[in-house]
Amino acid sequence: MTLAMVCTSHTPLMGFTEPAAGVREEFDAMLDRVRAFVAEFDPTLVVSFGPDHYNGFFYDLMPPYAVCLAAEGVGDFDTAAGPFDVPEGLAMQLAEHLAARELDVTISRHAQLDHGAVQIPELLLGGIDRVPTIPVFVNGVANPFVPMRRIRLLGEAIGEYAGSLDERVLFIGSGGLSHDPPVPRWASATETQREFLLAGRNPTPEARAARQQRTIDTGVAFAKGEATIQDLNPEWDRAFMELCASGEVEGFDAYAADEMTAAAGHSSHEVRCWVAACAALRSAGPYVIHENWYRAIPEWIAGFGVLTATTA
Numbered sequence: 001m002t003l004a005m006v007c008t009s010h011t012p013l014m015g016f017t018e019p020a021a022g023v024r025e026e027f028d029a030m031l032d033r034v035r036a037f038v039a040e041f042d043p044t045l046v047v048s049f050g051p052d053h054y055n056g057f058f059y060d061l062m063p064p065y066a067v068c069l070a071a072e073g074v075g076d077f078d079t080a081a082g083p084f085d086v087p088e089g090l091a092m093q094l095a096e097h098l099a100a101r102e103l104d105v106t107i108s109r110h111a112q113l114d115h116g117a118v119q120i121p122e123l124l125l126g127g128i129d130r131v132p133t134i135p136v137f138v139n140g141v142a143n144p145f146v147p148m149r150r151i152r153l154l155g156e157a158i159g160e161y162a163g164s165l166d167e168r169v170l171f172i173g174s175g176g177l178s179h180d181p182p183v184p185r186w187a188s189a190t191e192t193q194r195e196f197l198l199a200g201r202n203p204t205p206e207a208r209a210a211r212q213q214r215t216i217d218t219g220v221a222f223a224k225g226e227a228t229i230q231d232l233n234p235e236w237d238r239a240f241m242e243l244c245a246s247g248e249v250e251g252f253d254a255y256a257a258d259e260m261t262a263a264a265g266h267s268s269h270e271v272r273c274w275v276a277a278c279a280a281l282r283s284a285g286p287y288v289i290h291e292n293w294y295r296a297i298p299e300w301i302a303g304f305g306v307l308t309a310t311t312a
């Protein structure tokens with residue numbers, strides 16, 4: 001049993017809007033180091049915790065989390081479209097392990113996943129079909145949110161299962177940190193938006209392009225200080241990352257959803273993916289941090305953080 005972890009923000013705006021001078025170069029150098037970390041670890045199995053932004057999971061049936069037994073990228077914002085290489089037997093065993101631990105697991109045999117779950121495996125592994133991967137959807141945008149403790153327990157149980165395998169398992173946590181992108185919300189949505197939030201799967205190319213352009217325009221305006229979305233909160237981000245780095249995962253239980261929204265924006269709940277990944281790694285004992293990188297990048301509407309770790 002050998003375990004490693006990469007937790008990182010994602011952003012669909014990578015390649016669509018340009019960060020301030022020097023930031024992209026710094027980011028790319030960091031990404032090279034993280035790719036080298038992953039290549040050296042050489043995972044035989046990836047468990048990838050990622051959210052979705054109403055491209056695959058909708059309010060017609062919104063689970064707090066779901067183990068995907070088969071999954072495909074929808075290809076939004078030029079991320080990979082097509083199937084993940086999901087080891088179905090292992091994914092089912094994992095789901096059964098969670099059920100036995102009374103974690104009320106949802107499964108999907110045909111998950112559609114967007115940039116939130118696709119971008120990071122694609123960037124780190126060169127594609128979403130290169131290494132057997134069990135995608136675990138974690139709801140990061142749609143109220144209600146289960147208590148963070150529940151996500152910590154989910155991560156621990158998944159770590160316990162992964163640790164029982166004769167595999168080199170890489171946990172990926174994709175999401176956050178503070179950010180408030182223009183993803184519609186039920187409470188403030190128009191009737192048309194509610195129809196979309198309810199079951200807007202497989203949009204027309206025109207509808208996808210319009211959504212993409214709205215997010216790009218918001219990123220450009222946000223960087224100029226002209227958008228109405230909530231500010232990034234680097235202080236909140238750094239405190240959260242310190243907790244992740246400490247390995248004291250019970251500390252996550254104190255994070256309350258309404259306080260997170262107020263301090264760090266409506267999409268800060270994506271950090272649930274980090275919580276699950278840290279708890280999964282911690283289930284095997286203390287861990288050692290290798291990369292610890294953070295920049296607030298308004299052009300990407302992201303408090304952008306990256307942590308990598310291995311068991312000590």
Ligand SMILES: O=C(O)/C=C/c1cccc(O)c1O
Pocket residue numbers: 010011012013053116175176179181182183211212215267300301302
């Ligand atoms: O789905 C969208 O339109 C935007 C999503 C987004 C924007 C910025 C940062 C993120 O983490 C996102 O998911």
Ligand SMILES: [Fe+2]
Pocket residue numbers: 010051053116175176267270
């Ligand atoms: Fe996101």
